[in-house]
Amino acid sequence: MSGELARRIAFTIGALLLFRLGTQIPIAGLNISSLPPTSHVIGRLSLFALGLIPYLTAAILIRLLSVVWRGLNSLERSGEGGRRKVARATLGLTLGLAAFQAYGIASALTTIPGIVRDPDGWFVLTATATMVGGVCVLVWLSEQITRHGIGNGLALILSVGMLVSIPRDVAGILELMRTGAVSSNLVLACAVFWVVTVAVIVLVEGARRNIQVEFGALYVGARQLPVRAGVLPIKLNSAGFLIPVTVAAWIFFLPLAFAGLILGGDHPLVAAAYRHLQLGQPAHVVLVSIAVLILAFVYTAHVVDPEHAAESLARHGGVIPGVAPGEATADHLDRVVSLTTVVGAVYLTALQLIPEVFELYGIGLPYNMIINGGAALVVVCTALDIKTQVRDVSLTNPGGVRR
Structure with missing residues (x-):
């Protein structure tokens, strides 16, 4: 070292x-x-x-x-x-x-x-x-x-x-197993599930869609550097986790909070909306999943801006083989990023759904850390x-x- x-x-x-x-x-x-x-x-x-x-x-x-x-x-x-x-x-x-x-x-x-x-x-x-x-x-x-x-x-x-919090949660789970409150099969199934989940996260976060790029000859003083090949890596998950998932919750609960201030928290419509948008409710699962999918595409388009990337390539003398510089390059990058983001958006949505599904079907352990994909x-x-x-x-x- x-x-x-x-x-x-x-x-x-x-x-x-x-x-x-x-x-x-x-x-x-x-x-x-x-x-x-x-x-x-x-x-x-x-x-x-x-x-x-x-x-x-x-x-x-x-x-x-x-x-x-x-x-x-x-x-x-x-x-x-x-x-x-x-x-x-x-x-x-x-x-x-x-x-x-x-x-x-x-x-x-x-x-x-x-x-x-x-x-x-x-x-x-x-x-x-x-x-x-x-x-x-x-x-x-x-x-x-x-x-x-x-x-x-x-x-x-x-x-x-x-x-x-993991040692405290594990100790609590072992105590529940000892008293018979949860079965050992459920704990084993959850342990296997999280091992697989971590393996998938490692695989997806390390995955890249590499776009081949060629840079023209470069003159440094009297020397001429030859044409160089390179790659433009695109992450499968360019949107991260915090922004899509956090903003997805804001989309629904901020309007509900304003409605509660105007109509009152005990208004039947407000109370019904809060009831159906609780964690594990079918409406919450569907609406938040759709919002996370859409936000993953929107935020990826901001992080990996095809027009900015095309301009940067042109500024450094780089081209994608078989694709004309300028607008054609931006369109090509936009298409590749969109297709790649489909995988990333589905992956993010699946992680976000882990506590939802556990709550909906009652198969989770009573500790938030154990069931939190984020x-x-x-x-x-x-x-x-x-x-x-x-x-x-x-x-x-x-x-x-x-x-």
Whole structure:
């Protein structure tokens, strides 16, 4: 193991330990003796109680805005200066969302008897500031991991937050098996199912549709470099998971929330809509699946912009064999990306349906982590990213030259 790799691994472990320490420090002013002595309860009322949810929400909103607003999209592609402006906007929106959410949590805590020692305005102010500060620390910590450690800091913090619950969930399942509440055959079937699911995720996330590209002769001073061949890789899943699945839920529940504010939460139509759109209900399964499929296509078209790719190829003297440059290349790329996205969209929808199907047929275990396809995707992709970075650092000399 090289010294650089060891340093990066040590930095990452230290940063993740700092994250876990913060989840065990409760907000000042709480009556700790009134809380159940379990780590997950304390974690929900800790310095990092909000986690990275406000930042993820802000990033998704900014990303959606860039899809519909060409000016923001151009700013993202304009270089480092443009990306810094987008990052500042994302951080500003994060602070606003975190303050709103933290104030709501702090205010709600003051209404629960015995939880807060002095349930007054000062507690609400300090608790709100504490939780907002916790979000800022986590965002900074994730950036430091990405810059100085191994892997993507944001994904690593999310993955660790998911993985720490596995021992508790497994212990709970074993206890249920011991008491006869669940059968050993069901547990075995779920274990086999998740092994297969992880294998499929690894296969799909590593799969690429390679488009052959040729670059013309290049003159460097008096030297002429010959025609070079290359590939333009297209991922089967270019849309990721968070944006299609998150926005699919927003499409239905945001209008319902507004309808509840206008008509009242007990209105028959609103109550019926909420009832039919609960997890595991047939209407929820069908509508959210359709929304995820459509959003996967829409977001992939934004991430893998055929027109931008065709312009970039032409700018660097690249052509696809048998395809004319310019509009014909853009049309060809659009067709290939669309066909590839069919596989990725079906794959995303299937992952999203795992908890739905388990709930609908009553075949799941009573632990969210065990039946969450999105969590499995995030953890597996994080592991694959770490593997790639470890290999790259191991094969790179201190001066940045490949061995």
